[in-house]
Amino acid sequence: MRAHRYLKALGQVGAAMTLGIGLSWPVTASADTLADALVGAYNHSGLLDQNRALLRAADEDVAIAKAQLKPIIRWSGGLSQSFGDRRTDGTFASDTSVENLSATINLIGELLLYDFDTSKYRIEATKETVLATRQALESLEQRVLLRAVSAYMGVIEASEFVALRNNNLRLLTQELRAARDRFDVGEVTRTDVALAEAQLAQARSGLAGAEGNLLRAIEEYRNSVGRAPGQLRAPPNLPEIPRSIDAAKALAVRTHPDMHAAQHQVAAADLSINSSIADMKPKVRLTGRYGLTENFDSDAHSHVGSVGIEVGQTIYQGGALSANVRKNMAQRDAQRANLHVVRHNVEQAVGDAYAQLAAARAQLEASDGQIRAARVAFRGVREEATLGARTTLDVLDAEQALLDAESTRVSARAALYVATYSVLSATGQLTAQDLGLPVQIYDPAAYYNLVKDGPVLISKQGQKLDRVLRALQKD
Template sequence: MTLRISSPGRSGAWLRLPMKRLRPMIYTAILAIAFAPQQAAQADTLADALVGAYNHSGLLDQNRALLRAADEDVAATVAGLRPIINWSTDITRSFSRTPTVPGPGNTNSAATNANAGITAELLLYDFGRTPLQISVAKETVLATRQTLIGIEQQVLLRAVRAYMNVQRNTRFVALRQSNVRVISQSLRAARDRFEVGEVTRTDVAQAEARLSSAESGLAAAQGDLLQAIEEYIAAVGHKPGRLTQPPSLPKITRSVDSAKTVAVRYHPDVLKVQHDVAAAELSILVADAAMKPRVTLNGSLGVREELGGSSFSRQGSFGIQAAGPIYQGGGLSAARRRAMAIRDAQRGLLHITSHAVRQNVGNAYAILRAAQAVATSSNDEVRAAQVAFNGVREEAKLGARTTLDVLNAEQELLNAKANQISAQADVYIAAYSVLSSMGQLTAKDLNLAVQTYDPSAYYNLVKTAPVPSSKQGKQLDRVLRSLGKQ
């Protein structure tokens, strides 16, 4: 495929550019547009990217809302210990027709009555069932908080990967562009030497083939960079500016065993399952209490009036009621056995999660050490490849090396530099992955300049189940409005 472009030099003449030569130019234009808004902006650091990800993440917003829902479950259960007051009202039209005895005819009567009443119920004692349900809800809240911390780690690690991949692919593009320039110079030199008979047409063809390959590699690198930019925007919330190299690796413990101990003790995945186990054990006690009676205080107050008549009455009652199950077809026993099975399942999950966390720590350290070793080796490889390329190029000028030798040496240098760039990015990603595996990749642990989300703030407002008219309820309304939920 070719593109015909009108030549400004000659009227009516056309230049024919192969699409494979035009494609890198198109990618370069797209990249220029993508980076244009940030060219005049301040350079972005890795900390800036992490702050942007923390503030931008919809996934964090989603799980914060789920945590607030879990907080409300505590409030809803607490409400069961308070008086339950309901009102009711109705208007009833009643009529009757009674045959007259003796004699023909009927006696008709009709009345319209209005009724209004209030009923109240207060739980006095249920063998601890409701307090146990409150404890279950609280354990669920604590487990949900750990889930939120785990999500926070995922969001921040994604930002690290996005940042380093944009930086990696940006350097790849610059490397490929340099490669195209060097091979273009080699091609011009080969053509000049061909004109004077120093090399054959084969040398020129080899240089041309290598240039086409270099341009293809540049186009692929530019495409990868565009994809990395899109991932950065999704993870951080804005286009990348000029990304700076992170100053140093995060501090991590050198001992793998120490890291595993820390992870098993503090990793959010482990802590979440621990709270799930506690909730499951309490649920067994709730099922036991469900088999026992409930004692409640009940009261009612009502009025009855005949509309259009003279009948009017008031009535009321109060008393203590005890009620409990006698036989429910085995449903209560099944509920208890189910609670025990869930408890056993959660215990098994805790065992699995603890081992998985240990394994993830070991894997993360292995990947980090391998990446560091590759980075060290790639530095040595680049130095050696650079010396070799310079030597081959000088020898070619003296006729001791062919054009293909120069192209091969240049390709080896290109590969070495690409490996070096990739290894440097992998080291940073691996280091932050170690922190994530230990449960220490949070905004608080990284000391990010953000207003961190306090998971206990909303809970403290709703844990006593405040009514809207109370002081605490009005404060809760303001919080919800600030969150944009009302």
């Protein structure tokens, strides 16, 4: 199910709860949304740039394979100096000195006429490899975007933990002050004060740990998105996902880029077998040659050309040709086994994402009830403590129970969002195009269309390609 409908509103979702970072680093004036983070990750990722370059390299393999069916024109030249003595026999025997300087230049042309489709199979195999590389790029794009979602929710989660720890520290400071006041009037013992002091020290330690976790979350965000987070808005409504695991698994098997990549790799391996078998058969070539020879010590010269058809076949090469066929068969079997593995991995990823989603939902629902009960209990215990019916330890335990419940809800809410987007990734729908992100979508076919026929630099297509390459280098 396409997800662009819910993400179009990402930038417009109201901030019912705007979360500040809370420590001493600069923040932007306007709050960042989840869509902003995803756009930043898509535009910033060096992994995407790296694999786009690898895809362009695979595109060039198609042009290289096609070149085998095009004319090959080359030239050669040489300069030679002859020297020595020559003696002739017979009635008029004589000795002559040989001194001769000559230059030659040859123009040679070749054209493959027929090779039992060896080149054709190789071309089709490289095309399948290009398609597999495109799918690998799409799969990587999903991992980049999912990491951005995790980083975004990680900063929100860590920020809320810091806020909870600060609030807990304020409450425990009040409890310690109250315990000391009650100790001064003889209502509690020194033990109660010590308990409050210990709990406050533990709260300070917990706050320091939460602030450290927040700093690490910020670094993860910076690495994933390309900039430090400002104020982050609360995430939007959860995206729509398939209702059942079975439906999601069926969708993933049909649409996930890892599945498509594995299928193209199997097809490329099959074509490589056909190519290696055909490579054992004869080849027919059209050849042409034109040469010039000039003698600098005499008027002798020659201008000679020839055109002909050559037929040839390798009969024996130490078993290399047969070994290449068997090698390609083994690689085909390996790719088929890999397709089997990928299918199960894709299905497992869907199951894992739904399991994580179910756990987060259950934990979130339970934490809501736990928070309500813990809040009522804390207020009641604190009130009873003022009347002498509860000890300071009871109050501290109730406060800790409330903090634990609120922390559980924070973690469950972050896990719920990450799990939901993990379902999208596991089913192959977490791409910039599926999400409707306002970015310049990378077109994997654009470069391929420019280079698939191997344009030379002086052609119109070659000059257009040169401009594209210069633009890529500037980036």
